Amino acid sequence: MPVYGARMALASIGNSEFDRDTAITSRTPEATGDQGHQGSAVHDAHIHEGWTLLGAANGGYLLAITARALADTLPHSDPFTVTAHYLSVTRPGPAVIRSSTVHRRRSLSTGQASLFQTAEDGTEVERLRVLATYGDLDALSDDVRTTAKPPGIPPREHCFAAGDGEGFGAAEIVARLDMRLDPATAGWVTGGPAGRGEMRGWFDFADGRDPDPFSLLLAADALPPTTFDLGMVGWVPTVELTVHVRRRPAPGPLRVAVVTRNLAGGFLEEDAEIWDSEDRLVAQSRQLARLLNGPSGA
Amino acid sequence: MPVYGARMALASIGNSEFDRDTAITSRTPEATGDQGHQGSAVHDAHIHEGWTLLGAANGGYLLAITARALADTLPHSDPFTVTAHYLSVTRPGPAVIRSSTVHRRRSLSTGQASLFQTAEDGTEVERLRVLATYGDLDALSDDVRTTAKPPGIPPREHCFAAGDGEGFGAAEIVARLDMRLDPATAGWVTGGPAGRGEMRGWFDFADGRDPDPFSLLLAADALPPTTFDLGMVGWVPTVELTVHVRRRPAPGPLRVAVVTRNLAGGFLEEDAEIWDSEDRLVAQSRQLARLLNGPSGA
Numbered sequence: 285m286p287v288y289g290a291r292m293a294l295a296s297i298g299n300s301e302f303d304r305d306t307a308i309t310s311r312t313p314e315a316t317g318d319q320g321h322q323g324s325a326v327h328d329a330h331i332h333e334g335w336t337l338l339g340a341a342n343g344g345y346l347l348a349i350t351a352r353a354l355a356d357t358l359p360h361s362d363p364f365t366v367t368a369h370y371l372s373v374t375r376p377g378p379a380v381i382r383s384s385t386v387h388r389r390r391s392l393s394t395g396q397a398s399l400f401q402t403a404e405d406g407t408e409v410e411r412l413r414v415l416a417t418y419g420d421l422d423a424l425s426d427d428v429r430t431t432a433k434p435p436g437i438p439p440r441e442h443c444f445a446a447g448d449g450e451g452f453g454a455a456e457i458v459a460r461l462d463m464r465l466d467p468a469t470a471g472w473v474t475g476g477p478a479g480r481g482e483m484r485g486w487f488d489f490a491d492g493r494d495p496d497p498f499s500l501l502l503a504a505d506a507l508p509p510t511t512f513d514l515g516m517v518g519w520v521p522t523v524e525l526t527v528h529v530r531r532r533p534a535p536g537p538l539r540v541a542v543v544t545r546n547l548a549g550g551f552l553e554e555d556a557e558i559w560d561s562e563d564r565l566v567a568q569s570r571q572l573a574r575l576l577n578g579p580s581g582a
Numbered sequence: 583m584p585v586y587g588a589r590m591a592l593a594s595i596g597n598s599e600f601d602r603d604t605a606i607t608s609r610t611p612e613a614t615g616d617q618g619h620q621g622s623a624v625h626d627a628h629i630h631e632g633w634t635l636l637g638a639a640n641g642g643y644l645l646a647i648t649a650r651a652l653a654d655t656l657p658h659s660d661p662f663t664v665t666a667h668y669l670s671v672t673r674p675g676p677a678v679i680r681s682s683t684v685h686r687r688r689s690l691s692t693g694q695a696s697l698f699q700t701a702e703d704g705t706e707v708e709r710l711r712v713l714a715t716y717g718d719l720d721a722l723s724d725d726v727r728t729t730a731k732p733p734g735i736p737p738r739e740h741c742f743a744a745g746d747g748e749g750f751g752a753a754e755i756v757a758r759l760d761m762r763l764d765p766a767t768a769g770w771v772t773g774g775p776a777g778r779g780e781m782r783g784w785f786d787f788a789d790g791r792d793p794d795p796f797s798l799l800l801a802a803d804a805l806p807p808t809t810f811d812l813g814m815v816g817w818v819p820t821v822e823l824t825v826h827v828r829r830r831p832a833p834g835p836l837r838v839a840v841v842t843r844n845l846a847g848g849f850l851e852e853d854a855e856i857w858d859s860e861d862r863l864v865a866q867s868r869q870l871a872r873l874l875n876g877p878s879g880a
Contacts, residue, residue, distance in 0.1 A: 364821070364849070364870065365667075365821060365822040365870045367665040367713060367822070367824060369663075369684070369685075369692050369713055369714075369715055371684065371685040371692060372685070386667070386669065386708065386711055387667075387669040387670070387708060387711075392821065394667050394669060394711065396711070396713075410684065410685060413684055413685075413692065413694070413713060415665060415667055415694075415711060415713040416667075417667055417821055417822060417870075421847075424846075424847030424848060424849070425847050425848055426847070427846065427847065427848070428844075428845075428846040428847075429812065429845040429846070430843060430844040430845060430846060431778065431779060431842075431843055431844075432843040432844050480729065481729060514727065523662070523663060523690065523715055524663040524665070524715060524824075526665060526822075526824045526868070528851060528868075528870050530844060530846055530847070530849065531846065531847065544729075545728060545729055545730035545863075545866075546726075546728045546729075546730050546828060546863050546866065547726075547727040547728060548722075548725065548726040548727070548728060548828055548829065548863070549722030549723050549724070549725065549726075549828070549829065550722060550723055550725070551662070551722070551828065553826060553866055565843075565844050565846070568843075568844065568851055568868075570824065570826075570866075570868055572662065572663045572715075572826050
């Protein structure tokens with residue numbers, strides 16, 4: 285079991301910054317005028333500035349909001365596998381999510397959702413599209429047969445507070461999180477990146493809220509990009525992100541380990557494993573991202 | 583460079599069993615009566631018995647067909663990241679694919695497609711839904727910065743012909759492929775599975791057709807399930823499969839290495855890397871699958 289100190293648990297699941305800022309309001313069928321489409325729904329959301337980096341909303345935060353809308357639409361409430369394709373940059377402000385049920389089975393259901401914002405000229409612009417299958421995590425058996433081992437991250441007090449990193453530390457989202465990077469993957473802050481394409485750290489909310497399946501979607505895309513560890517600066521926008529939620533996380537901080545094996549032709553994958561405080565692998569994710577502005581001195 | 587013997591190249595890209603059996607015919611806008619929807623299209627396809635296992639069409643084969651329909655719809659022709667959610671079992675026979683453009687950018691475009699079959703009562707049943715982003719593989723730079731190494735698979739002549747495996751060898755799809763399993767991951771055939779959750783092998787078409795981006799989608803889902811290496815029998819249907827195509831493959835056989843790190847609660851991930859004859863990582867895939875009938879003697 286990992287060792288971690290007592291946290292300032294100022295918030296709880298359902299009553300936290302994350303819950304407030306990912307809240308959706310589902311319109312009634314009368315309001316949408318869409319009574320003919322069974323299983324489709326429209327939701328209002330607000331993109332909060334607190335989860336941005338250089339004015340652009342974090343992809344994991346947007347995925348969590350959209351996943352909440354799907355949980356409200358589908359007969360099952362837990363995301364099992366969620367894929368988002370990011371189409372255009374999402375800015376703070378109002379957003380509308382349109383969701384629909386694609387297919388229902390007894391233990392799994394599949395849905396689709398899109399998040400839109402209104403451009404200055406009044407046209408609706410799609411920001412991301414999501415395809416996802418939901419189920420009931422509490423219905424899964426406890427059988428575990430796995431070769432995966434938790435990442436070896438030093439205790440929190442020996443890790444590097446993400447807010448200390450120049451540039452990255454200035455992002456709005458960093459203040460909402462209590463993120464502590466493994467010093468072995470934080471060399472880019474002090475000018476000596478390890479060159480392995482790895483990023484590892486403790487992930488917690490600043491207000492002490494415990495993790496749930498929706499916060500795992502955020503955790504999958506919250507660490508600094510692995511390209512920093514490769515000595516490359518530049519924007520690394522996500523093209524596509526897929527998260528598998530494998531288990532409901534236990535209370536306490538998460539550990540996230542991200543690896544890139546292949547940076548080629550200006551694209552890279554980022555594979556993340558997320559572990560809970562009971563040493564269980566609770567989520568796996570992979571994203572395809574693009575490295576803009578090219579390698580620096582590489 | 584891997585060593586492999588001269589192949590019986592009876593077929594070429596565009597003129598092979600795989601091309602014939604993944605062909606789609608796009609209906610004209612007049613025929614679809616859907617002229618109002620710019621960027622949407624309808625395609626006819628035929629699911630061939632040669633790509634089935636116990637009467638069910640292989641998921642990678644279905645993904646390749648659907649990806650071809652999207653290539654016909656989108657302004658870009660190469661799949662970069664493709665996600666399929668499998669909704670119901672696809673049987674040999676006619677199918678209809680409905681595709682649409684979601685978003686266009688200069689170098690990437692995103693689309694969506696669904697494959698349907700008609701049930702005995704005449705209703706249309708959706709088999710899989712796909713969300714994908716396409717680009718131009720030939721426009722990517724040659725820069726490669728990677729830590730990934732090709733899998734250590736013995737030469738083909740020292741590998742295990744997949745058709746020799748009982749049960750698995752009886753599948754229709756095995757006859758269409760020239761698949762040679764690494765003996766280290768083929769112990770399940772002789773009764774001694776290694777218990778690591780790995781499956782590796784050479785992948786080639788039986789008619790010698792060279793690989794292309796669409797055949798990589800098939801290769802990502804063609805090896806026997808990793809559960810065999812864990813000593814478990816039973817059906818392992820795919821819930822969701824995502825493939826990243828990272829490079830156009832060179833001519834010659836592929837090597838595919840699949841690993842499962844986490845089998846828990848009746849679900850498992852299968853991560854595949856696909857390497858071409860020039861030792862380049864040409865595709866990465868991950869699927870979430872379900873283990874039915876439970877573990878046997880595990």
